[in-house]
Amino acid sequence: MRNWLLPEYVADILPATARQVESAKASMLELFRTSGYELVLPPLIEYYDALVTPEDGALAIKTFKLDDHFSGRQLGLRADITPQVARIDAHLLSQRTGVTRLCYAGSVVHSRPDGLMSSREPLQVGAELYGYAGIEADLEIIRLMLTSLRQIGVEGLRLDVGHMGLFRGLVQAAGLGHELSAEVFSVLQAKDLSTLRELLVDVAEPYRSAFLALPELYGSRAVLDKARTRLPSLPEVELGLMQLAAVANSLEGEVELNFDLTELRGTHYHNGLMFAAYAPGWAEELARGGRYDNVGRRFGRARPATGFSLDLRDLIRILPQNESAKGIKLAANLLPQATIKVAELRARGEKVIVDYLGESAAALNCDRELVKAGENWQLVPFK
């Protein structure tokens, strides 16, 4: 039996990479901490109904289901941490009426991988801001996302910004049914103009032209002006374009910006400004997020909400490996006398490796050796 075999799209993280993952995670959590985000650790398993809303088909497929032998109810292995954090804000922290900032880092499990390059066990890291509907909250989250990527070494970042409100506003005004709007939504994601034309034959003007304009509305800031002339003046459209312009004003010069009015590939629950970060080397976005007001309603409290998340496993796959620091070799026979000195070195962050087999400096990844010269301990560099 090949008992060493792992299930498909499941992988170990080996020494050098594991350290890199942990230090990237630590640096992100530290950034979140100093930005005022409190850490939460939601459980791996929950009642399925709490993890997945009935409307969210994609998340339902991705979620592994199990039986709870205590309650007889169905459990789910979490496939996304954001709804868990929304539950915490809506229920456990419901005595807080002001702004609540929460962050997390943990594994999620997908019954099917998101793509050929994805793991079925992504390491999701993210931050969420509840209780403030203003654009400043979205900007805070966007900046947090960009900084967390930059500080682990991602270069050449581009930010892609879209707005779910525009699409929702058009769907409502045009009176599209549930099924048709879902089809239009997925065709828009593909910018598939010819199929879109087929779908919209019975949709009235000016909405037909508006939907047909959306796939071409991507690129630089000029897109926003073009959108004003090509989309009908609905309150949702006006608000969306105003918010997109505010993002442009605030972030221009900080990051390369793209606008894309059909870039809405978030999860089912998004309803406002949406954004994703891209960088050379990654064939997909590295991180994404957006506004998802009122998701907490089903847990007892509807709140404005915005946040972002990323898969650290996917990020680390492409980042250059940083070399691990060299250590100090100590011959095993010296250990009994050296315990105090070794403890002291380790407390300073030095890596001290006890050598039992007389291995080479290279095999132990050491560049110095701890030796005794008379009464004193000395660190002697290897040639």
Next chain:
Amino acid sequence: MTLTIALSKGRIFEETLPLLAAAGIEPAEAPESSRKLIIGTNRPDVQLVIVRASDVPTYVQYGAADLGIAGRDVLIEHGGAGLYQPLDLNIAKCKMMVAVENGFDYDAAVKHGARLKIATKYPQIAREHFAAKGVHVDIIKLYGSMELAPLVGLADAIVDLVSTGSTLKANNLLAVEHIIDISSRLVVNQAALKLKYDTIQPVLDAFAGAVSQ
């Protein structure tokens, strides 16, 4: 930034040449005579990769190529995840049809609500089509010579591409139902469109200008 375009040999390649020319791109070699899989062009920043038609979406989805040209049939089977499909190129046109052996009463078979056996290279399209009609089907996935399946009793009907209909005729089959029109689409990797907008957009515009509507 280098631009990589994934193409398949044969009809799609031939019909793409004028579009490439409109974008100022000329292949350095013909893939039919060359065994190379990566073909340079007159532009140092543009290269072509020659892959199987059904692999084009996969190469583009994972960023191994920035652009690609693939039939609508192939794109539906692939699912289109991670791809933009901004342009119907109106090339390599044909129809996806249901065909049966001459004399087989297709309408009666559908009406009786029995379970039909369908042989096809396109299980996704076939499944979707019969689900929309409200007919139960078992799909038999084949990789070629579909026309044989009804003749030897492997299937009641086939779902296949039909361009002139001469293969059907030669095998005593009859096209009984039109599913969709097929033509080739330009597909773009989503991240590439964001990251290489300045290189890709002029190519898209040139293609759009050259497409015969």
